Amino acid sequence: MTAPSHPAVPPPSAAPGASARGGTLTPQAPRRRRWRQTRSAKGVLFAAPLAAFIVLFFIVPLITVMTMSASDWPLIRGYSGSNFPDNFSAPPATPGAPAYGVLNDPSLWPAVVFTVKYTVIVTVVMLALALGLALLVQEVTRWNSLLRTAFLIPSAVGLATASLLFYGFYTPAFGPVNPLLVSLGLPRIEFLGSQDGILWSTVVLIIWRFTGFFMLIIMVGLQGISHDVYEAARVDGANAAQMFRRITLPLLRPSLVLCLVICVTGSLLAFDHFYIISKGAEGTSTIVMLIFAEAFTRFDLGTAAALSVLVLVALVFINVFQLRVLRARD
Amino acid sequence: MNLKQIAIRTPYYVVTGGLAIIFLTPLVWSAVASVSPHPSTNQRDGYGFGNFETLASGGGIGATLPQFVMNSLTVSAMTVVFTLFLAVFAGYAFARFQFPGKNALFLMVLAILMIPPATLLVPMYALMNLVGLSNSLVGVSVFITLFQLPFAIFMMRIAFEAIPVELEESALVDGCTFFGALRRVMLPAAVPGLVTVGLFSFLAAWNDLLAPLMILRDPATYVLPQAVTILRQGVMGTVDFGITQAGVMILALPCVFLFLTLQRYYVKGFMSGALKG
Numbered sequence: 001m002t003a004p005s006h007p008a009v010p011p012p013s014a015a016p017g018a019s020a021r022g023g024t025l026t027p028q029a030p031r032r033r034r035w036r037q038t039r040s041a042k043g044v045l046f047a048a049p050l051a052a053f054i055v056l057f058f059i060v061p062l063i064t065v066m067t068m069s070a071s072d073w074p075l076i077r078g079y080s081g082s083n084f085p086d087n088f089s090a091p092p093a094t095p096g097a098p099a100y101g102v103l104n105d106p107s108l109w110p111a112v113v114f115t116v117k118y119t120v121i122v123t124v125v126m127l128a129l130a131l132g133l134a135l136l137v138q139e140v141t142r143w144n145s146l147l148r149t150a151f152l153i154p155s156a157v158g159l160a161t162a163s164l165l166f167y168g169f170y171t172p173a174f175g176p177v178n179p180l181l182v183s184l185g186l187p188r189i190e191f192l193g194s195q196d197g198i199l200w201s202t203v204v205l206i207i208w209r210f211t212g213f214f215m216l217i218i219m220v221g222l223q224g225i226s227h228d229v230y231e232a233a234r235v236d237g238a239n240a241a242q243m244f245r246r247i248t249l250p251l252l253r254p255s256l257v258l259c260l261v262i263c264v265t266g267s268l269l270a271f272d273h274f275y276i277i278s279k280g281a282e283g284t285s286t287i288v289m290l291i292f293a294e295a296f297t298r299f300d301l302g303t304a305a306a307l308s309v310l311v312l313v314a315l316v317f318i319n320v321f322q323l324r325v326l327r328a329r330d
Numbered sequence: 331m332n333l334k335q336i337a338i339r340t341p342y343y344v345v346t347g348g349l350a351i352i353f354l355t356p357l358v359w360s361a362v363a364s365v366s367p368h369p370s371t372n373q374r375d376g377y378g379f380g381n382f383e384t385l386a387s388g389g390g391i392g393a394t395l396p397q398f399v400m401n402s403l404t405v406s407a408m409t410v411v412f413t414l415f416l417a418v419f420a421g422y423a424f425a426r427f428q429f430p431g432k433n434a435l436f437l438m439v440l441a442i443l444m445i446p447p448a449t450l451l452v453p454m455y456a457l458m459n460l461v462g463l464s465n466s467l468v469g470v471s472v473f474i475t476l477f478q479l480p481f482a483i484f485m486m487r488i489a490f491e492a493i494p495v496e497l498e499e500s501a502l503v504d505g506c507t508f509f510g511a512l513r514r515v516m517l518p519a520a521v522p523g524l525v526t527v528g529l530f531s532f533l534a535a536w537n538d539l540l541a542p543l544m545i546l547r548d549p550a551t552y553v554l555p556q557a558v559t560i561l562r563q564g565v566m567g568t569v570d571f572g573i574t575q576a577g578v579m580i581l582a583l584p585c586v587f588l589f590l591t592l593q594r595y596y597v598k599g600f601m602s603g604a605l606k607g
Contacts, residue, residue: 039427039428040427040428040429040430041429042427042508043423043426043427043428043429043432044423044429044430044431046419046420046422046423046427046508046512047419047420047423047424047427047429047431047432047435049415049416049419049420050416050419050420050423050435050439050479050483051431051435053416053475053476053479054435054438054439054479057454057472057473057476058438058442058445058450058476060453060457061450061453061454061457062445062450062453064453064456064457065449065450065452065453068452068453068456073456078456078459078460133349136346136349137346143343143346146350147346147349147350149590149593150349150350150351150353150354151349151350151353152589152593152596152597153353153354153357153586153589153590154353154356154357156533156585156586156588156589156596157357157537157581157582157585157586158533158536158537158538158539158555158581158582158585159537159539160537160538160539160555160558160559160581161537161555161578161581161582161585162356164558164559164562164574164575164577164578164581165356165357165360165575165578165582166356167562167574168360168363168571168574168575168578169356169359169360171569171571173370173571174363174368174370174571176359176363208353208356212353216597269446269447269448271448271539271540272539272540275539275543275559276539276559276562288446288448288540291448291449291452292448292540292543292544295452295455295544296544301452301455301456304452305452305453308446308448308449308450308452309449311446311448311449312444312445312446312449315444315445315446316444319444
């Protein structure tokens with residue numbers, strides 16, 4: 001594997017020191033340019049697998065989804081001619097018939113509203129709780145490392161797995177909560193019987209699964225804050241609440257922004273847990289569930305692609321907006 | 331002095347200990363429920379593994395548990411291999427080389443973060459049918475790999491950047507090719523980064539549901555999360571909760587085990603990511 005031994009070591013006959021170096025200075029100029037070219041070429045070579053992968057499995061599908069969104073594309077038959085903008089919105093084929101296209105789908109806006117509501121609740125509760133836990137366990141002690149492990153174990157379990165677990169947990173005939181309530185003489189709770197019930201049950205599940213993950217990001221941020229800053233504030237007579245508001249929160253901002261962006265994006269794209277827990281019952285369909293339904297319940301890949309493109313545009317817009325607003329204030 | 335400390339610390343221990351128990355309760359309950367007797371499951375009298383036996387037989391959806399586990403392991407192994415292969419070479423290129431298109435390529439990798447997986451799944455499904463790769467486990471792992479790339483390449487880039495340039499240069503001077511330097515000097519020094527990337531891509535692949543649901547339509551190719559989700563409905567349309575919790579255990583135990591053994595790397599992955607990100 002290795003090239004012949006030590007070609008760079010000068011042969012014993014060569015004169016050592018400055019004279020040797022001076023002697024080879026002139027012929028080295030073109031050689032160095034060649035070396036640089038080789039090095040740059042090597043870089044291209046090492047990056048080539050990634051570039052090929054990205055073109056094949058990222059760029060090509062992206063172009064395809066744009067094309068599909070402007071095409072008549074039934075699941076079985078495939079491409080059947082372009083039809084822009086029918087997949088987005090088209091007048092009814094016959095008067096009185098429902099209008100075609102995802103923007104005319106009566107289930108679109110309820111799903112958007114529900115997904116946004118879910119995102120707001122999850123983000124607020126999750127970030128507050130993750131910040132609290134991070135502050136609670138930031139000191140390095142043996143007890144705290146045990147706590148951290150306990151908080152982090154759920155984040156190793158898959159989201160689908162966690163959803164299946166909680167599905168049983170919430171079911172009255174099987175889960176442990178209602179027998180416990182009954183034995184305490186309290187009324188039963190119907191966890192999955194209404195939109196709000198499903199919403200909050202799912203929030204609890206997501207909190208359980210992801211709080212440790214966000215706690216970890218915030219803890220890293222906390223460790224980056226120097227003790228000297230707190231020491232100086234204490235000398236100046238600041239109390240704990242003041243130090244939290246004036247030091248911890250501002251200096252933690254980059255970590256919190258990172259958490260916010262990850263949490264908002266992830267929540268807007270919610271699928272697994274609603275698919276498993278409610279299958280969209282009681283008006284709990286999320287936007288990604290609509291995409292799935294367009295493709296595999298209505299067998300229309302064209303409208304599924306159109307909705308996908310809309311989600312993509314919305315997400316890019318939201319993320320750029322979040323980063324702009326949060327950066328602008330720095 | 332000790333008494334006073336204990337008096338101050340006791341509420342802290344009670345609250346934090348209580349929180350830890352709350353976080354562990356669901357998994358403990360699921361473990362107990364999967365072997366507990368329940369009239370509507372296959373484990374009716376006494377504790378035992380009846381639910382696992384129904385799960386092993388596949389519950390009548392057309393394939394059996396060993397098949398699902400094999401499919402899941404195949405997808406996970408391929409994802410880990412694909413991710414490590416791409417991230418090692420690209421990470422090395424990004425960390426140590428200047429080449430045309432470097433920044434554009436890195437921006438592309440970051441752009442993956444902006445794209446919802448569902449947006450790419452619709453065309454992936456159509457394209458794979460087009461080239462005769464419907465129901466392909468390779469297709470699923472390729473898809474999961476794509477979304478692992480931003481984190482994986484970022485990790486490997488900083489792992490390689492942290493290695494002193496002199497180490498690599500002395501290998502080159504000693505006659506190593508760049509590939510040799512990568513293999514003999516860079517990789518051994520970047521093992522923690524490799525383990526972190528491998529762990530994260532394994533967990534992602536083992537647990538993914540949306541991609542298999544959309545790409546794998548034939549029961550013989552179902553992966554475990556998908557099979558348990560579909561089995562949940564039961565053959566007669568009645569929900570079998572016993573089988574669900576048995577499935578949860580089989581899905582969760584490898585992840586919890588991996589997490590507990592590799593916890594150091596799991597935490598480190600976040601440290602480097604969040605510090606520099």
